Structure formats: structure tokens, C-alpha cells
Amino acid sequence: xxxxxxxxxxxxxxxxxxxxxxxxxxxxxxxxxxxxxxxxxxxxxxxxxxxxxxxxxxxxxxxxxxxxxxxxxxxxxxxxxxxxxxxxxxxxxxxxxxxxxxxxxxxxxxxxxxxxxxxxxxxxxxxxxxxxxxxxxxxxxxxxxxxxxxx
Numbered sequence: 001x002x003x004x005x006x007x008x009x010x011x012x013x014x015x016x017x018x019x020x021x022x023x024x025x026x027x028x029x030x031x032x033x034x035x036x037x038x039x040x041x042x043x044x045x046x047x048x049x050x051x052x053x054x055x056x057x058x059x060x061x062x063x064x065x066x067x068x069x070x071x072x073x074x075x076x077x078x079x080x081x082x083x084x085x086x087x088x089x090x091x092x093x094x095x096x097x098x099x100x101x102x103x104x105x106x107x108x109x110x111x112x113x114x115x116x117x118x119x120x121x122x123x124x125x126x127x128x129x130x131x132x133x134x135x136x137x138x139x140x141x142x143x144x145x146x147x148x149x150x151x
Contacts, residue, residue: 010032011032011035011036011039012032014030014035015029015030015031015032018030025120076136082109093119094119096120096151097119098118098119100116100118101114101116101140102114103128111130112125112126112128113139114126115140115143120151122151125139126143127139
């Protein structure tokens, strides 16, 4: 068994050590993310259990920082109403005037808001400067003023 594992080195320490020992030899180096991925995704059964025993943190699943935010309620809509609770008139698309919206994030902090009128299926795509509420709401208000009268 590797001395590094016996010393309980972190994957970051192992990756850093490999870079120092083998400078300019990328084929002898590995990133800490690759080590974690092989431990938590690729390893199975007895091998996985044996390898995980050498990690300092005793987790069986590796989660991002953002996953813990969701558990504590951060990033969640307060008093959200489930889509399953929407009225039947909205669901069957018989009455015009019901809109459905979403915000999509792209590369380099680019955002597009989408609005769909459920009856006519009229779609609006709005480029939004930022994903904060104020930016999204102001962009939606500005765009909605350009709507055709029948909508």
C-alpha cells in the first residue's frame, strides 16, 4: 500500500506531490478531481470501501458546496407553490392569459428569460443582464410592454 495513503494525504496533496516529483511529465501526474472521481464514481464494492478508509473525511458520497446550500434552504423559493397545484383552467390551456416563465444560464454569465403564453403558445426570449431578481423583473416588464395587443 502506498505510503501516501498510510499518511492520510488528501487527493490535493497527492496531486501536488506528483507535480513536484514529475515536473514536465504530465503522463505521471493526475489532478485531485480525477482521484476523487475514481474513488466516488469508478471504484466499486470492497475496493471502494478500502480506498475510502484512507480519506480524512468519512463521506460515502462527494457533494458540491452548492448541495449543502439546498439543504439549508438557501437558493430556494420561499413559500413556493407546486406546479401540480395550478388551476385546471391553466392546465387545459383553454383560457388565454396564463404565462409560464423560466430563466436559463449560458456561458460567461449570460442569461435568457423565456415566457410562454400557454393558450397561444406565443414565446418571448429576453436577454437578461444578470440573474438577480431586479434584473430579470425589469427586463420582463420592458419586454412585456412590446407585446401585441391581443396578448
